[in-house]
Amino acid sequence: MIKLIFSILFLMLTGSYASIGQDKGLIKVAKLGKEGNPGLAGIRKDFIKKNPGYDIFYLPSTQNVPSKAVTQVLFVQDGGGSATITAANGDKQTSKIAVGDIVLLEKGEIMEADSLLGLLAFTVPDKPDSNIPAFIRPDWDMNITDTPGGCATETNAYRRILLTWHKDVGNYIWHSINAHRVRIMDSFSHFHPEDQGFDEFYLVQMVMPGAKLFTSENVEQISDPESIKQEELEGLIQEHRLEVGDLVYLPRGVMHRGFGGILAQVITVPGFIPGSEIGVDHFLRQINERLGLRGKEALPFNRQASAFQVIR
Template identity: 70%
Template sequence: MLRIPSLLFLVLLCSLALAQEAPQVTFAKLHEPGAPGLSEMKEAFTKNNPGYDLSYLKATREVPGKEMTRVLFIQQGGGTAQITDPQGASKSSKVAVGDIVLLDAGETMEADSLLGLLVFTVPEKHSDAIPSFVRPDWDPNITDSPGGCATETNAYRRILLTWHQDVGNYLYHSINAHRVRIMDSFSHYHPKEQGFDEFYLVQMVLPGAKLFTSEKVEQLAMPEAVTKQQLEGLIQEHSLEVGDLIYLPRGVMHRGFGGVLAQVITVPGFIPGSQYGVDHFLRQINENLGLKGGEALPFNRQASAFQVIL
């Protein structure tokens, strides 16, 4: 964690406030018939990220070839999958929830059992150094790396696709992903400039697991001006369940809490230095207004001593 000067942080927030309309948190229920919310999410995501696309294939054994690169996140099922390229060469692997399959242009995939697949279309081909099957629980190149949303020493945080070689073996700037168990992350957002959009693909939850969000970061950044009348709607609390897909555009504050295992997906990639903490602001609002107990704004105490940037 690094300190960032208050003046610089306020400049960043002013840029955020003057940008286009406020970002919107969007939920999709992939486990429910028709995946409600996904079409609205797709529209917002593709508008913010030209060249990308998003879809969900439920209970499928076949993914036909297309003239584009796709990244498949396995959300349901498991078994053996085979990739075949346009020349007829093939490769296969066991697959399970939490794995990623990368398909080059023209490649098809067939599985021996039904799978649920979250599919991202990306504008750039991945490096040949990345295997077609990325398996965080089986690849010796992918090990636990505490940090970010999971700072405890026994954290499960496995980086599948990374922006920077220092934190992972599989470098890919078009899309990043890390599978992480979140118990109490710090409250943060990713700026519109030099930031990234983020998805939480929920794969396991403990009872009571939740996600805190706020679309009013510029208001949080002026804690001395916040009144008790402005508290309502400042922070939203969302209960989580397996099969939730949450879209967190640049500029939205978020914090996972209570035990959620999620595939955290970022577009374009997880750019270093683009996580700005706001727990110190939340703590200051509570202290300024004398908020205690259930009326206090939730925050991560460890990250509230000073401005955090990662």
């Protein structure tokens, strides 16, 4: 009860709900690797407006990444092999790379690969700390091990944290952009506040049959379960079937919950700010119980996270 009262006061004070549910079409999905990368232009337009100094683009079937005047963060989405980073002074670093890895190119650096790659690229205004390696390989780096939590709380969770906010979670600290590669079986339903949260991406790399993503842009409604009427349920929560190569843009303020087996690189800009995951499963459960919704009529929620509000 104390947690619930605190979280409600927190939301009232920050005004996090103010614009939620007023603007439709905030959630966007791009199909990377398909001709023209449909949907990516819309994501990019919204993303750079919300995050000055950042940019996002996709490099399909490439072996060469030219230098830029800012840091580039490359997420390997397709292909594999060996890659070499060459600095402006001629120094070189070479590593194997595969899907799920990240390559960091600092200002003036180029990358050349020995095979074709598909790369989701972010430009980031800040330079990474010197202790972060240029090649971050979640399945090969002994500093990166399974860390259950967040969207994967089961004890056998595959959740590898590549870039994080604080030392308690991982070794590679960078507040400008964070990422963890995770297999999502049944995450809790949550959103990131407008004022103190972050934009999030799901870069889908494997999908089990029937896997889906639940979303809602109606967090303000959901958070007042006593006011919701039966006729307002339609469209309250959306269901998205996912495919490998999908890039899902989840801006601040929208609810989301992965379900059924999604292996994704979960990317946040800025980093994964502690205390900015606000759960709503307890509200969804209250709506179901108050309206007597059962079976297919019931709103989907994570039962384990529904006893009280979860804030992480």
